[in-house]
Amino acid sequence: MTNSALFSPLTLRSMELSHRGWVSPMCQYSADPDTAPGVPNDWHLMHLGSFAVGGAGLILTEATAVNHQGMISPRDTGLYNDQQVQAWRRITDFIHSNGSAGAKAGVQLAHAGRKASAYWPFSEKSGSVPAADGGWTTVGPTNEAFGELAAPEAMTVADIGQVIEDFANSASRALDAGFDTIEIHGAHGYLLHQFRSPLVNTRTDEWGGDEAGRSKLTLDVIDAVRSRVPEDFPVLLRISASDWADGGIDVDSSVRLARMVKDRGIDLIDVSSGGAVANARMRIGPGYQTGFAEQIRREAGIPVGAVGLIGSADQAEHIVATGQADGVFIARAALRDPHWWQRAAFALGQTVPWAPQYERAAPRGSFQ
Numbered sequence: 107m108t109n110s111a112l113f114s115p116l117t118l119r120s121m122e123l124s125h126r127g128w129v130s131p132m133c134q135y136s137a138d139p140d141t142a143p144g145v146p147n148d149w150h151l152m153h154l155g156s157f158a159v160g161g162a163g164l165i166l167t168e169a170t171a172v173n174h175q176g177m178i179s180p181r182d183t184g185l186y187n188d189q190q191v192q193a194w195r196r197i198t199d200f201i202h203s204n205g206s207a208g209a210k211a212g213v214q215l216a217h218a219g220r221k222a223s224a225y226w227p228f229s230e231k232s233g234s235v236p237a238a239d240g241g242w243t244t245v246g247p248t249n250e251a252f253g254e255l256a257a258p259e260a261m262t263v264a265d266i267g268q269v270i271e272d273f274a275n276s277a278s279r280a281l282d283a284g285f286d287t288i289e290i291h292g293a294h295g296y297l298l299h300q301f302r303s304p305l306v307n308t309r310t311d312e313w314g315g316d317e318a319g320r321s322k323l324t325l326d327v328i329d330a331v332r333s334r335v336p337e338d339f340p341v342l343l344r345i346s347a348s349d350w351a352d353g354g355i356d357v358d359s360s361v362r363l364a365r366m367v368k369d370r371g372i373d374l375i376d377v378s379s380g381g382a383v384a385n386a387r388m389r390i391g392p393g394y395q396t397g398f399a400e401q402i403r404r405e406a407g408i409p410v411g412a413v414g415l416i417g418s419a420d421q422a423e424h425i426v427a428t429g430q431a432d433g434v435f436i437a438r439a440a441l442r443d444p445h446w447w448q449r450a451a452f453a454l455g456q457t458v459p460w461a462p463q464y465e466r467a468a469p470r471g472s473f474q
Contacts, residue, residue: 111427112419112434113456118373118409120338121286123433124207125458126426127447128164129157130376130413130435131214131289131344135181135226139240144171144184145193154197157440158205161447161458165201165209166435167194169216169291172272176217176297179226180240185213185276191283198284206459207447212287212342213280215273215331219297220246220258220306247300247307247314253384266313266323269297274330281335288335289342290327290372295381298324299346302363303382305354321363325370332371342411343367344376347398350386357398364406374409376435377402390414393421400430411435419450449473 113125136149150167157165171177171184184190198211218224223241225231234256235241245265246258261269273290280288292298300306301323307314313322324343331341347360364375377399380388388394395414403410412431416422417439425431440446451458452473460468 108455110423110451110454110456112423112454113451113458116409116432118287118340120336121210121340123163123210125163125447126433127162127422127450128411128433128435129154129162129166129440130437131166131168131291132437132441133168133178133182135179135228137181137183139180142189142193143180144174144177144182144186144190146183146190146197147193150183151197151200154211155200155204156444158201158209159461159464160440160443160445161207161451161460162205162209162436162440163207163447164212164287164433165205166212166214166289168214169218169296170213170276172215172217172269172276175222175242175245176219176269176272177222178216178218178296179224180235181226185215185279185283186272191279194283194285202284204461206461210286211284212289213283213285214289214291214344215276215280216291217269217272217297218244219300220244220250220252221255221295224255246297247309250306250308252295263311263313270323270326270330273327274334277331277334281339287340287342288331289344289376290324290331291344292324293344293346293376293378293381295346295383298327299382303349303355305349305351305383317359317362321366324363325366328367328370328372340373341371342374342376343372344378346379346381347377347395347402348379349382350380350388351383354382354386357401360398361402361405364402364408368406368408372408374411374432375402376411376413377431378413392417393425396425396430403429403431409433413437419453422450423454
């Protein structure tokens, strides 16, 4: 049996990952906004639990709001009250008890900013949800809208301070909910990315202006989160490495950010891209973001995860073996096959244990 880079262990502070194939955050828009707003339910248990049974090494939740105003849609999950903590604890307990590869659980803490209060993708409607249907007024660095969504209110300094505190409070709740790590969502055109992008943030106070001012919210949120978790608790950061638009964030500015967040206690950067503006021209294809991850890893000297149309075992193995990333986040491929990691291990001549209830299905000669 040959050694596999993908199925080698990785340690981030106190979190020991059995391998480097992980579950990317995937919004499910399945919480009940009427009876239990922001509360994960049986769907989330099934969705995330299936990946644990299927051999994932690390499972990240969907974007989970730090306050109600930060939800992408009324059907998002949250982590800002005790009922949500208890519901998440049920899920993390299942992952820890049933992960065939010793899966760890991470929560992605997020605030959608001006992209909040939107209809979910499989709704019959689109755009911003009106107040009559359970929507709310959104906020952003300025009052400029994203695409066809409703215009937000420009955040005051007090508003910004409250959001930072909300991230910190959610970090404390993440510990109570049994999570092994936190990922701060600073990508995809949501609030932290909005402040970071010069295409969105045109403020002239300390929260805007030059690159340092536009990065301030991200750095302050990191500091606030780290202040609420133990020293040996790993904290991750997802970024959009490029806005895919002239005058926006590029990979060189993302390298500079990576160097700063490394010094603030970020243990791994989850490298994605896009989402800040509606007119971006993204060139999408298999592995289209791995070049960003590789440059950030090489020039900033920080562990990174790669994401974006990573589908096959050979592709994932190549990304890790060639040093483009320290691990890969799987999304669409995992939805197609919740046992992706066991299938990938078989293809690479490795072994990931199977749950005893499923052991009879473990492949012997072929994975059929």
